[in-house]
Amino acid sequence: MHHEQKPAGISRRGLFKLSAGLVAGATGLAALPKQLTAAPLEGKLATLIDLSLCDGCAGKAQPACVSSCKQAKNHTIPQVVDPIPSPFPTNIIEDWSKKQAVDNRLTPYNRIVVQKVQATINGTQQTVSIPRRCMHCDNPACATICPFSANTKDASGAVVIDQDLCFGGAKCKTVCPWEIPQRQSGVGLYLKVAKEFMGNGVMYKCDLCIDRLKQGKAPACVESCPQKAMIIGPREQIYAEAERRAKAINGHLFGKQENGGTSTLYVSTVPFTELDQQIVPGKGQPALKPGVKRKMAESDGMGKAVLAAPAIGLVAGLVGVFTKLSKRKADNAGKER
C-alpha cells in the first residue's frame, strides 16, 4: 500500500513553504532545514512535535491542530443509528455523536488533545502544551493483533483503522500503552452481523490524515499549526532534525524508544518523566509513560520458534523416515537369514 504521490501543486506547496518560512523567520524560531520543507511526503515518514514551540494556541478558543483535525475528520464518521443496540451482556454504549464539540480529551470526534502541564523552565513556572494523539508506533500491537486486520500499518508509517472493517471490540485500545483509540457505538460493520453479541461500534484515532498524505499534503494538524511546532517529512530526516533540536536546546526526546520506537518524536526542554508526573491520566487523557516497553516483544522469541517449526518438522520427518527404512531393512535382512 504505497502512497500515490501527486505532483506537488506549485501554488499550494509554495504557499506552504512560504508561510512556514515567514512564521519561522518572524518568530525567530528554529528554522526548518531546506531539504525538510522541500521533501515530498513519500516513503517512510515521521512527525516531529516540538514542545518548545507549541504554546497550545494561547488566546484561541481551541488549538488549531484540534479544530483542523475535527474539520478534516469528523464528517467522515457515519450517522449513528438510533437507538444504538445494547451490547450483551455489558450494555455499555459509548456514544460521542452528541458531544462532538468535546476537546479536552480524546474521543472519536477529537483525535488530538492538547494537554497542559506546569513545569519549571529556566527557573520560572511555565505552562507546557503537549499535543497528544496516536504515536504511529513502528511495530504497533493495536494493528498486528487486530483479529480482522481492520487496523493496519501503512508503508508510510501511519497506523490506520479501516472504519468499514472495524467491529469496535476495543482490543486495539487494550493493547495500546496509551489507550489512544476511542469507540463510537452505533456505527460500522457490527450492525450488519450480530449487533448485540459481537462488536460494539468502530474505533477511531488519528490516521495521520492518510487520505491527505496520499495526495502529497501534510496532515491537517501539521498544516494548521501556527507555530510550526509540528512538522512531517521523511523519517530519517525528521529523526535527524529531532536529534539536532534536542541537542541545540539541551533538551529531551520522546517517541524514539517508547513502545519499541514510533513515527512521532517529541522534543522538549523539560524531561518527559517530569511532564509525565504532571499529567493526570484518565479516560481519553493518556499518560506519557516515558520508556514504556513494547509488550509484544515478550512473545517475539516464541513467534520465531513458530516460524522455525516447519524446518523442525521437516528434519524430524526425514529422521523418522530414515529410522523406519533402516529398521525395515534390518527386519528384512533378518527374515532372509
Place this chain on the structure above:
Amino acid sequence: MTSTSSNASLIKRHEAIVLFEHWGIALSGLVLLMSGIFQLPSAARYKITTIPGFWWSGNFFITLKIHYIASVIFVGLIVFHLVYHWLLKERAMLPQQGDVSQSIEVLKTFVTKAPEPPFGKYLPEQRLAYVAIAVPVLMLTVSGLVKTWKNIYAPDLDRSLLLWMTWIHNVGFILFFLAFLGHIAALLIKPNRPMLRGMFTGKVSRAYAEHRHPLWIKEQEQNR
C-alpha cells in the same frame, strides 16, 4: 491387555508415531482453538475472566504466547506428518475414487441397520474426513505463519496479502472447529467406537477388525 490371551485377541492398527502425531495435533489444536477464541475481545465481555483459573483469558499478550507455544507443536507435527507419510508412501488416508458414494451407502447402514460392506484399513468417510480436517489445518498453518512473520518482522505487510491471510485464518478457524466437532460426533455412531481403543493404545480387537475391516486383514496377511 496384560495377559497373553488378550494380546492375541488384539491387532496393531497404528504405530506409536501415528498416535504421537494424532494426539499432539489434537491437543495443540484444541489449545489453538481456545487461545484463538481468546484473541477475539470476548473473554472480558462475556465474563470468562471471572471464572476461577481463567483470569488470563482476557490478556491478549498471554493468550498470544499460548497460541504461539501450541503453534510450534501443531505446525511442527503437521510438517512431520506430511514428510514422514509421503516419503514412506503411507497414503491409505487419502480419498479414493467412489468414496463419496460409498460413504453415503455406509451412512445409510447406520440407519437401516443393514450389513456394512467390507472395509480396508480406513472407511471411505474416514478418508473424506481426513481431507475435511486437512484443508482447514493447511489454511490455518500457512496463514498463521504469514501472520506470525508480520507480527515480528513486517508490521507494514502488504494490506491485500494481510487481509487474505486474516480471512483465510478466520474461515479456517471456523472450518477446523466444525471438523473437530464432526470428528468427535463420529464416536456417537456405535460401530465406530471400537476404533477409539486404537487411538489410545494403537491396537483394536481382532474380532472387530476381521468383522469390519476384512480387506485390511487380508492385505496384511498377503504382505506377511
